[in-house]
Amino acid sequence: MKLRIFTEPQQGASYDTLLQVARAAEELDFDAFYRSDHYLAMGGTEGLPGPTDAWITLAGLARETSSIRLGTLMTAATFRLPGPLAIQVAQVDAMSGGRVELGLGAGWFEEEHSAYGIPFPKEKFGRLQEQLEIVTGLWSTPAGEKFTYDGRYYRLTDSPALPKPVQPKVPVLIGGLGKVRTPALAARFADEFNIPFASVADSEEQFGRVRAAAQEHGRSPGDLVLSNALVACVGRDDAEVARRAAAIGRDVAELKEHGLAGSPAEVVDKIGQYEQAGASRVYLQILDLHDLDHLQLISEQVRTQVA
Template identity: 80%
Template structure:
């Protein structure tokens, strides 16, 4: 089971804070550092010191880390034109020596678009489908050839389709709980399918839909990686769990029901239930980015047991 660290910097984090967490992620043996792609805090957080851009952050981390994978859950399709995104991701992949992964979603949080003057189109899923076709098509175009695309939302003509990523193929992540269009899109474009913040039962149901869609598309279902994203709150004892839950404004019982919370043994057991239904990777949503002791505990007493 791969354990990856997943951060939500829009809730309040500077680049220096993210760098510290990314370096701890690497030093403690986790597989990857991922971040959300949002420009506005959610809930009661004031968001200070203000948002950081996902791909500018990852570019910096690409030069300041050496081993961990780097990526987004999920880049908002509404934030970037697909040709520009293909260039950005390819460049960061080269800056990292081939360690980047692209999670791409349709975008959903209208308030952040309003706050920063970003258009928020009504039809986002159709745009996402074209974005995936364009980004992957640009990367797959042979050097010296050109790429053209004539869609409903985007048109590219005579694109040199440069630069190329360092990796032969940048892994593409698609996720969500949509019952039909999302699995179909994953079957066509995804290397990994992610179910965010869902129960074991709901995850199993969605993995099944994606597997069926992959078979229908002529792919082997096991060609995809299946993963979950879950909030994590681990403590050596009940008091420490309660303290960490309070620090992120959550209740222990709710976290145990909807995430990975409790003692290391409890968390290992629950991760095992996700593994039983086909998950081979878990993104641990870390909401208190100043609590590096939390990462150390997870590394020493959760990750160590999962091998």
């Protein structure tokens, strides 16, 4: 089981704060540093000092870290055109020496689109599918050949399909709880399938749908990495758990039911349940980005137990 750090900077974080967390995650031997792709805070917070762009952030981190993998849960397809997105990801991959992963989703938060003048189309799933076809198609086009695409939403003519990523294949993540179209899309394009904030039982059911879709598409179900994203709130004792829950405005009982909360032993046990359901990676949603002692505790007393 690999543990990864997942941040939500729209809730309030500067680039320097994210850099501190990414460097701490690297030093503490977490597998990857991920961030959300949002431009507006949620839950009534102000999100100061304001939003940071996911791929500009990862470009900076690519030069200021050395070994940890970097990615998004999830880049919003509504925010970017697929051709420029393929260029951005390939460039950041080169800047990192081949450590980038692309989580790509349809986009869902209408208010942030309105706040920053971004069109919010009614049909998002079809656009996501075309973006996946284009991004992966540009990267896989042999050097010296052209890429052309004539879709319903996007058209590319004689693209040189450059630049190429450093990695032979940038891992692509798709996620969600849709029962039909989402597993089918993952079967076609994903290297990893991620389930956000779901129970063990719901995860097991969705993983089963994804494995079945992969088989129908002619893939071995084992080809797909399966993962969960879950909020983390770990403490050495009940008082420390309560303090950390209060710092993020959450209830301890709710966190224990819906996330990874409690003592290191409790969290290790809960991660084991997700592993039995099929997950081999867990993205730990860290909401208090100034509590680096939290990361150290998780690394020393949870990560080492589940590795």
